[in-house]
Amino acid sequence: MRADSAFLAGVLLSTCPAARCMVISVPSSAPPDSADVDPALVSLSIEFFAFPDYVTQLAGTANCIANLAALRGTSPAVRIGGTTQDRATYDASLAVAVNYTVGSPADAPDTLTYGPAFFELADQLEGDVTLGLNRQLNNQTNSLEAAQRAAQTMSNLFAIELGNEPDCTLYASNSPIVPEGMSWDPDTDAASEEAWFAAFAPMLGNIFQGAVYISWTVEDLLSRIGSGISNVKTVSRHSYPQSACGGASTNLEALMSHSGIVSYTSQFETEASATRAAGKPYLFGETNSATCGGGGISPTFGAALWIVDYVLQGALVGAERLYFHQGTISNCAYCFWGNGTVFSPYYGAVFVSRFLGDDGDRIAMLDNGTSAIGAYAAYAASDELLRVLVTNSNYFNGTGTRDNTTISITGLSTSRNGGVHLLRFTAPAATSEVDQGAAVTIGGGGAFNPTDCTPSGTQTMETVAIVEGVAKVTLRASEAAIVVL
Numbered sequence: 001m002r003a004d005s006a007f008l009a010g011v012l013l014s015t016c017p018a019a020r021c022m023v024i025s026v027p028s029s030a031p032p033d034s035a036d037v038d039p040a041l042v043s044l045s046i047e048f049f050a051f052p053d054y055v056t057q058l059a060g061t062a063n064c065i066a067n068l069a070a071l072r073g074t075s076p077a078v079r080i081g082g083t084t085q086d087r088a089t090y091d092a093s094l095a096v097a098v099n100y101t102v103g104s105p106a107d108a109p110d111t112l113t114y115g116p117a118f119f120e121l122a123d124q125l126e127g128d129v130t131l132g133l134n135r136q137l138n139n140q141t142n143s144l145e146a147a148q149r150a151a152q153t154m155s156n157l158f159a160i161e162l163g164n165e166p167d168c169t170l171y172a173s174n175s176p177i178v179p180e181g182m183s184w185d186p187d188t189d190a191a192s193e194e195a196w197f198a199a200f201a202p203m204l205g206n207i208f209q210g211a212v213y214i215s216w217t218v219e220d221l222l223s224r225i226g227s228g229i230s231n232v233k234t235v236s237r238h239s240y241p242q243s244a245c246g247g248a249s250t251n252l253e254a255l256m257s258h259s260g261i262v263s264y265t266s267q268f269e270t271e272a273s274a275t276r277a278a279g280k281p282y283l284f285g286e287t288n289s290a291t292c293g294g295g296g297i298s299p300t301f302g303a304a305l306w307i308v309d310y311v312l313q314g315a316l317v318g319a320e321r322l323y324f325h326q327g328t329i330s331n332c333a334y335c336f337w338g339n340g341t342v343f344s345p346y347y348g349a350v351f352v353s354r355f356l357g358d359d360g361d362r363i364a365m366l367d368n369g370t371s372a373i374g375a376y377a378a379y380a381a382s383d384e385l386l387r388v389l390v391t392n393s394n395y396f397n398g399t400g401t402r403d404n405t406t407i408s409i410t411g412l413s414t415s416r417n418g419g420v421h422l423l424r425f426t427a428p429a430a431t432s433e434v435d436q437g438a439a440v441t442i443g444g445g446g447a448f449n450p451t452d453c454t455p456s457g458t459q460t461m462e463t464v465a466i467v468e469g470v471a472k473v474t475l476r477a478s479e480a481a482i483v484v485l
């Protein structure tokens with residue numbers, strides 16, 4: 001079998017230079033190194049203070065979530081949290097969901113209060129909800145009061161976080177929780193998480209999301225928390241491949257590079273295994289492309305292609321869910337949608353959800369991760385091969401020649417005489433921004449209405465012939481496609 005496919009690859013490549021051609025062999029049932037796919041693999045993180053406005057002020061929120069739910073058969077999970085969870089104080093008598101003042105609508109508040117109505121809004125979400133509460137202000141009574149009210153109100157409450165990125169400079173010497181004259185390190189944080197979970201668990205159960213680290217490894221917590229692990233429900237890592245903080249420069253070509261994504265996500269394989277060994281789900285509990293405003297690369301079609309590839313690699317390294325962060329409305333480069341806008345990255349979330357479908361149970365990577373071409377297969381729970389996704393991450397900036405690569409997909413059933421259908425995901429360039437009027441499309445015309453995120457346009461499938469079990473798909477630089485079997 002192996003010799004046959006190597007021989008076939010040789011024949012196919014003999015007529016085409018290596019740079020322009022690639023052969024991908026598709027196993028007819030899920031191979032041993034395939035990964036399980038959670039129905040809420042593509043999930044959302046919404047910044048704490050902005051959450052009420054997302055669900056009450058933005059027409060897009062409900063439909064953008066519903067579109068993803070329709071494709072996967074399960075609503076995305078939502079984590080409500082972020083930097084401002086650690087600035088928030090619960091006020092049981094507050095008549096509104098949240099109260100704060102900011103100098104400009106683009107700012108996040110330095111301090112805020114929230115009330116019981118906050119949890120009533122959270123309860124309306126369809127999917128699992130993880131709620132991020134405050135630890136940094138060191139008022140256990142206040143966060144416990146909030147957690148108990150949340151547990152009474154929210155039938156969808158999945159997990160509770162106590163503190164956000166304590167490993168970051170956020171837990172600095174002026175933080176009430178940091179003892180006078182001391183700094184915060186893995187020992188102090190693990191002891192603190194353990195003590196807070198133990199204090200809350202008798203009233204709330206073992207419902208805590210541990211770690212919530214962005215720079216330390218989650219093993220820093222797992223190796224120190226001891227029997228406190230019994231209070232932990234899930235373990236969260238925050239992941240941003242790039243940063244635009246402090247004037248750091250970003251690079252779209254590097255972000256979307258298939259081999260770059262494979263290499264970046266591989267760093268999490270060890271902690272994912274350690275988390276699984278501890279019997280807990282491992283999550284990318286907050287993630288997106290580039291921190292601190294996104295450096296101009298985040299609202300692009302290239303970032304949408306990054307999402308497609310990154311979600312699948314995330315699953316392959318053992319992340320059960322990736323919660324894509326949605327920040328301050330009107331000041332959020334990587335957001336999926338905003339006020340009267342649906343951004344390019346959302347199209348990537350939709351496209352990868354279309355690939356996984358409501359029947360995709362396992363995925364396998366079909367290439368070796370060293371080139372710009374990525375290939376994946378989705379399998380049903382019955383092991384049946386459902387779909388293949390191919391991506392050409394070569395960077396096209398909109399000027400000059402747009403190169404292309406022909407991918408010969410082998411191992412397909414020769415009984416499919418009518419050929420297979422292909423759904424293409426494309427745009428004029430990697431730099432295209434749908435909010436700037438560029439045509440980012442699925443199936444030639446499929447798009448989303450900017451005001452309310454309802455689907456618009458028409459998706460059309462291309463037909464690709466199968467000749468002796470081989471389907472040839474040509475992808476231009478910065479383009480992806482799903483082969484529907």
Ligand SMILES: *[C@@H]1O[C@H](CO)[C@@H](O)[C@H](O)[C@H]1NC(C)=O
Pocket residue numbers: 094095096099100
């Ligand atoms: C919000 O906070 C401000 C400042 O503390 C206060 O004046 C106002 O009454 C609060 N609003 C509500 C609805 O409680």
Ligand SMILES: *[C@@H]1O[C@H](CO)[C@@H](O)[C@H](O)[C@H]1NC(C)=O
Pocket residue numbers: 090139141142145
């Ligand atoms: C902590 O929270 C409780 C309950 O919400 C409140 O009564 C108390 O004043 C707070 N303590 C501090 C030091 O802010």
Ligand SMILES: *[C@@H]1O[C@H](CO)[C@@H](O)[C@H](O)[C@H]1NC(C)=O
Pocket residue numbers: 053057058329330339
């Ligand atoms: C949305 O935009 C409209 C029009 O510019 C503005 O009045 C409204 O305050 C914005 N809403 C939010 C939640 O930013």
Ligand SMILES: *[C@@H]1O[C@H](CO)[C@@H](O)[C@H](O)[C@H]1NC(C)=O
Pocket residue numbers: 022023368369370371
């Ligand atoms: C990975 O795949 C590429 C392209 O198919 C091939 O040129 C390369 O030799 C492979 N590398 C390894 C380590 O197998």
Ligand SMILES: *[C@@H]1O[C@H](CO)[C@@H](O)[C@H](O)[C@H]1NC(C)=O
Pocket residue numbers: 397398399400
């Ligand atoms: C786009 O790519 C072309 C060809 O690779 C290069 O010459 C040009 O400088 C690039 N333009 C921008 C704006 O990066």
Ligand SMILES: *[C@@H]1O[C@H](CO)[C@@H](O)[C@H](O)[C@H]1NC(C)=O
Pocket residue numbers: 403404474476
């Ligand atoms: C692929 O590139 C070749 C060589 O530049 C070109 O002749 C062909 O038209 C391109 N095909 C597509 C679909 O872009």
